[in-house]
Amino acid sequence: MAKQIQAIRGMNDILPEQTTRWQFFEAVIRDLLSSYGYSEIRMPIVEQTDLFKRSIGEVTDIVEKEMYTFNDRNGDSLTLRPEGTASCVRAGNEHGLLYNQTRRLWYMGPMFRHERPQKGRYRQFHQVGVETFGLQGPDIDAELILMTARLWQKLGLTEFLTLELNSLASNAARAEYRDALTAYLRSHMELLDEDSVRRLETNPLRILDSKNPAMADMLAGAPKLSEYWDDESRAHFNELCTRLDAAGIRYVHNERLVRGLDYYNRTVFEWVTDSLGAQGTVCAGGRYDGLVEQLGGKATPAVGFAMGVERLVLMLEQLNQLALPREVDAYILAATADAEIPAQLLAEKLRDDVAGLRVMLHCGGGKFAKQMKKADQSGAEIALILGTEEVQNNQITVKYLRQDTAQETLSYAALTDVLTGLVA
Ligand code: ATP
Numbered sequence: 001m002a003k004q005i006q007a008i009r010g011m012n013d014i015l016p017e018q019t020t021r022w023q024f025f026e027a028v029i030r031d032l033l034s035s036y037g038y039s040e041i042r043m044p045i046v047e048q049t050d051l052f053k054r055s056i057g058e059v060t061d062i063v064e065k066e067m068y069t070f071n072d073r074n075g076d077s078l079t080l081r082p083e084g085t086a087s088c089v090r091a092g093n094e095h096g097l098l099y100n101q102t103r104r105l106w107y108m109g110p111m112f113r114h115e116r117p118q119k120g121r122y123r124q125f126h127q128v129g130v131e132t133f134g135l136q137g138p139d140i141d142a143e144l145i146l147m148t149a150r151l152w153q154k155l156g157l158t159e160f161l162t163l164e165l166n167s168l169a170s171n172a173a174r175a176e177y178r179d180a181l182t183a184y185l186r187s188h189m190e191l192l193d194e195d196s197v198r199r200l201e202t203n204p205l206r207i208l209d210s211k212n213p214a215m216a217d218m219l220a221g222a223p224k225l226s227e228y229w230d231d232e233s234r235a236h237f238n239e240l241c242t243r244l245d246a247a248g249i250r251y252v253h254n255e256r257l258v259r260g261l262d263y264y265n266r267t268v269f270e271w272v273t274d275s276l277g278a279q280g281t282v283c284a285g286g287r288y289d290g291l292v293e294q295l296g297g298k299a300t301p302a303v304g305f306a307m308g309v310e311r312l313v314l315m316l317e318q319l320n321q322l323a324l325p326r327e328v329d330a331y332i333l334a335a336t337a338d339a340e341i342p343a344q345l346l347a348e349k350l351r352d353d354v355a356g357l358r359v360m361l362h363c364g365g366g367k368f369a370k371q372m373k374k375a376d377q378s379g380a381e382i383a384l385i386l387g388t389e390e391v392q393n394n395q396i397t398v399k400y401l402r403q404d405t406a407q408e409t410l411s412y413a414a415l416t417d418v419l420t421g422l423v424a
C-alpha cells in the first residue's frame, strides 16, 4: 500500500462526530449576532505581511515567532492571517466602510499561528471576531460584554467563565506607566527571567502577563497601571463598570491584564475558565481607537473581541451541558424488492411536504434486520417501512425507534402529521 500523507501538525480535521457540535455553536452565534444587529464580513485568509507587522506590532509574540509568512511566486511577502482585526480594518478602509459612520461587524473563520500544539492551542484554529467602528463610549464596550455573557447563557457555560477587565488608558498615560514599570523592573533585575529581560526594552507591559511563579511576588509589588490612568480613561472605565453592574454582570478588575497585541487602549477584557487547563482564555478583546488611522484610514474609535471556537467547543464537549440535535428524523427502508423505488420516491415526497424534516433513505439493499440496524445507528427517531402490502394499500408502516410505542401502519396524510409533530 502507498504511504499515507498526514495532516500538518496542529492543523486538525474536524470529523463528522464533531461537526454537529460546531454547527450548533455556529448557529447559536449567528442568531445571537443578528439579534444585536451585527453584519457579517468575510475577508481573505492571506494578506500582505506588512498589514500584521504594522497593526499587531513588531515585538509581539505573534509577529516575532508565530506567523506563517512566505514569498509567493511574484516574490511578495504574504502571511496566513494570525487574527482578524487587522484584515477587518484593512477591508473597512479599502471599501470606505468606516469613514464617518458606525459599523457593527463580525466574521468567523480559520486563523494560523505557528505555536506549540497542545490541548486548546493549535496551528490552525478558528475565531469568531466582532468589531465595531465609530463608537467611542463605554456603552458599546458594555454591549459587547453583554453579548458575550448572553452567549455563555445560551451555551450553558455561564457558571464556568469569569470576566476580567482592565483599562490600558490613553497612549500618553500608558507611556508614563511604562517608564515607572521599567524603572521598578530594573531595580529587580536579578529576579527577571530571560524572556522578561528581553521584553524590558521592547514591551515591558507584557512582563506583567508572565506566569513564572518565581516572579509572582516581585510583580505583585509593581506599580499599578490604574495609578497612571488619565481622567477620561478613568471615567470611561467607571461608566463601563456601572453599566455592567446595572446588567448584573460580574467581573474582576485585573490590573495585570494587558493583552498581547500593541493596538489596544482603554478597555481590555478576557473571559477565562479553569476547566481547560493552561489554555484558559476563550474570548478576549478591547478598544483600539488608533488602529484605523494607523492603517491609513481617518481616525475612528473601535472596539472588538475574538473568541476561540476550539476552546469553546471543547468546553461544550467536556462539560456536556447540552443535548445536541439529532441529525436524522426518519430512516426509510424497503422490506421487499418491489418497494425500493416507491421508498425512494416517498423520501423525495416527504422532503417536499414536511418542512425541516431530515430523511435518510436506506441504500444498498440487504436483509430487513440489517436495514433496521442501520436505521437504529442513524440516530433517527422513527423508521418508515415499505413492503409489497404497504405499496398496494398506499400506506406506510411506522416503527418508533426511541420510545415504547407500538408500530402502526398509516396513510400518507396521517404520516405527514406524525412527522410534522416530530420536527416541530
Ligand atoms: P493565548 O494567551 O492563549 O495565547 P492570545 O492572547 O494569543 O491567547 P488572542 O490573539 O487574543 O489570543 O485570540 C483570541 C482568542 O483566540 C484566544 O482567547 C483564544 O481563545 C483563541 N486562540 C488564540 N490562539 C489560539 C491557538 N493557537 N489555538 C486555539 N485558540 C487560540
Ligand code: MG
Pocket (backbone or CB within 6 Å): 061, 260
Ligand atoms: Mg497567543
